[in-house]
Amino acid sequence: MADLLSTGISGLLASQVGLATVGHNISNVNTAGYTRQITNFNARTPQFNGGYYIGQGADATSVQRAYSQFLTQSVWSANSGQSRALQYAGLTAAANNAVSGSANLQTALDGFFGAVSDVANAPVDTASRQALLGKANSLVSTFRSLSSQFQQIDQQTNQEISNSVDSINSLAKSIADLNGQIARASIGGAAPNDLLDARDQAISQLSQIVGVNVSQGSDNMVTVSVGNGLPLVNGTDSTKIATANNPYDSSRLEIVGPTGSVISNQLGSGSLGATFDFRTNVLDPARNQLGRAAIALSDAFNKQHAQGIDLNGDAGGNFFNIGDPAVFDNTANTGNAQVTAKVTDVGKLGSSDYVMRFDGTNWSVTTTAGVVVPSTGTGTAADPILIDGLAITVPSGTPQAGDSFQIQPTRNAASSLSVAITDTNKIAASGPLSAGKGASNTGKGTLGNLTVTDPTDPAFNTPVNIVFTSPTTYTVNGGPPQTYADGDTITGNGWTLKLSGVPAANDTFSVKPAGSASGDNGNALALADVANKGVLDNGVTTVGKSYSQLIAQVGTAGAQANTALDAQQSILDQATSAQQSLSGVNMDEEAANLLRFQQSYAAAAQVINAANTIFDSLLSAVRG
Structure with missing residues (x-):
């Protein structure tokens, strides 16, 4: 019993x-x-x-x-992908909201060039001129507002990076501590299940921030590595990572490993990898494209404005001011060289940033992505280094082998844009020359466009009298006869004049310097046409089209991010469902x-x- x-x-x-x-x-x-x-x-x-x-x-x-290790690791992997897609979609949405929000640059551009046309219709009207300055300042404010929003998003990425590093270090320490507790609690082969769950949950949280590789060790302990193999947890030891300022741009945070080397580009998965990818592939190109549009506007409008004369009779000066490209030296440089850069050809200006390196003898240039950029010149003032519409000089100091500099041609241009004119009389609406026809003309010849081709011609301001000796011949200031046919263009000293119709013998036409307050609108018409003028990409892309490209660029990135998020969410749901069906x-x-x-x-x-x-x-x- x-x-x-x-x-x-x-x-x-x-x-x-x-x-x-x-x-x-x-x-x-x-x-x-x-x-x-x-x-x-x-x-x-x-x-x-x-x-x-x-x-x-x-x-x-x-x-x-x-429990299934395979199903659990599948969930961790799916976690990393979904978290990355979610972070990327959120950040691209913020960028998309910036370019398509209330501070719409296209609306500001339309308003500005509309005001220029109003001045062309009433070139001496003070109210029209004042309205133009108001629209110009509004346009500048829009450029700066967009630039400021992009800068805020950049600061947000810094905060995300800093928070992620703190979380990674905290989770790594927690996993290492749990490793120790599990090893001590594994008595006689019995597994401390709840401690194992706590460790898996910590790894799951870590996988949302950065991709993880987990391998089982002795005594039920695990080794966790991240990125391209950086060991984060090994037994009861955890490795700390940290943030550091970018070696060129101190406003940017990077991640460094325990040896101090930058590992930012090694973290491809999870929300942290998405933050760096967004900054490199969406935010920086968007900021550069915005600055590129600002430079194009300033350059094209200033060049045309300089060809006119204002109400005081003076040649037009700069209508806009804008800063030069930013140049940053590497904090590891051992030499004392100073580097400057200027935009010399807007038509060739791209949207890349560059790194210029000195090997002890020569300079070489690559994009920040590592693509070699062909260059000429030695860097002196007489022989600058020329790349993609930029002239780079080393005006002072001596570089040492290994020194490098980062050049951002357009990144901060939009934030530096300003209106150079405050006096309405300084708006150069009048063309430097005016064309007229004789009051006693009897033929049917009419004036067409008077176009300035070279205002630096020594005889540019010399008055010209064109006399038709017959319907098909004319003289310029009593010179030799020249032939004429309906629609021909007459070429002078730095200008061309198009005529149409058939003049009569003894009909006259004149080209002379325009006087102050003349009421001429020749330059205002040319300024209004800047809106339609190809400036960028070797004269193909207008300022407005450049902004449209920016909207399309950010919008496409946002659409792709949302598609990726839907796909990654589906993968995570499937992996979680499979794991939960067992566990x-x-x-x-x-x-x-x-x-x-x-x-x-x-x-x-x-x-x-x-x-x-x-x-x-x-x-x-x-x-x-």
Whole structure:
């Protein structure tokens, strides 16, 4: 009877462990990262009794997790991809909102050039001129507002990077500490399930920030590496990463490893990798494109404005001011060379940033992406280094081998744009020359466009009298006869004049310098035409089209980011579903298990009761 009692007690204890495990599962149904636990049972070694074996009951041999390393790592990988896509989509949405928000640059451009046309219609009207200055300042404010919004997004990426590094270090320390606790708690081969779940949950959180590679070590400890193999956790030791200023641009944060080397470009997955990718592939090109448009506007408008004369009779000066390209020296430079850059040809100006390096003898130039850029020149004032519409000089100091400089031709141009004119009289609406026809002309010749081709011609301001000696011949200031046909262009000293129709003999036309307050609108018309003038990309792209390209560029990145997010979310959902089908707590299943163990517990209690009854009956028989 002792064997029956022992058998009943074993079943009671085994069922009790099963009940405890089910209760633990039910209690943690809402615990993040919890893995369903299973009680394993084994029959005790039977006792040989003559020609047969009698069973001795059962033992609860282990409580283990319903766990698959493959499914769990699939979730970690999907976590990294989804988190990266979510971060990228959020940041591109912010950039998209900036370019398509209330501070719409295209509207400001249209308003500005509309005001220029108004001045062309009333070139001496003070109100029209004042309105032009107002629209110019509004346009500048829009450029600066967009630039400021991009700068704020840049600062946001810095904050994201800093927060991510703090989280990575904290999670790495937590994983290392859990490694130690798990190793100490792994007694006799038993696994501390809840500690394992806590470690997996920490790794899952880490995988959202940066892609992880996890390998199982001894004593149930894991090694965790990130990026291109940087060991972040090794046993109970964790490696700290840190932020540091970009070696060129101190307004930018980079990530450095324990040796101080920059590892920013090695973190491709997770939200942190997305932040760097966004900064490189969306934000910087957008800021450069905006600055490129500002430079194009300033350059084209200033050049045309310089060809006119204002109400004071003076040649037009700069209408806009804009800063020169930014040049940053590397903090590791050992020489004292100073480098400057200027835009010399807007038509060749691209949207790349550059790194210029000195090898001890010669300078070489690449884009920040590492693409070699052909260059000429030695860097002196007389022989500047020429690349993509830029002239780069080293006006002072001596470079040392290994020194480098980063050049940002357009990045901050929009924020430096300003209106150079405050006096309405300084607007050079009048062309430098005016064309007229004789009052006594009897033919049908009419004046067409008077175009300035070279205002530096020494005889540019010399008055010219054109006299037709016949309908098909004319002289210029009494010179030799020249032939004429309807629609011909007459070329003078730095100008051309188009005529149409057939003049009569003795008809005259004149070209002379325009006087102050003349009411001429020749230059205002040319200024209004700057809106339609190809400036960038070797004279192909207008300022307005450049902005449209910016909108399309950011919009396309946003659309691609949203598509990627949908795809990565689907992958994560599938990976999570597969993992939870194995490891998740199912309340229906647990309820069934609870009932099963309750019944087995009660049955085992009945076995114990039966053993007790039989034993009492035996004692009574002996006493009788």
